[in-house]
Amino acid sequence: MDDEAMRVWLSAAENRSASGERIWQEGVVGRSFKRSPALRASFAKSAVQVLTEKNGVLRPAVAITIPEERADRYFIRIVKGLLTQLYPELDLFRSCF
DSSP: OHHHHHHHHHHTOTTOOHHHHHIIIIIIIIIIHHHOHHHHHHHHHHOEEEEEEETTEEEEEEEOOOOHHHHHHHHHHHHHHHHHHHOTTSOGGGOOO
16 A cells, blocks of 8 residues: 555656656546545545745645655665665665665
């Protein structure tokens, strides 16, 4: 579930690229939120009002948040996978993340 939550959070950026927009529309809204109403509800609950700047003008917007522990678990898993692939001799059991 952390992978899916991170995909939602990372693809929710307002100024996303065309590829990011496709991921948001097809992957997040089109699949993830339809498949998991609980995931959608958790992000709806995390929404906060913020001010964003676009072309020098401040305007109100909505941002979604993700718990730091959830992001940490995701990034630690990614780093461990990369270390395993790039440095197979490294003993990850002795490493502290």
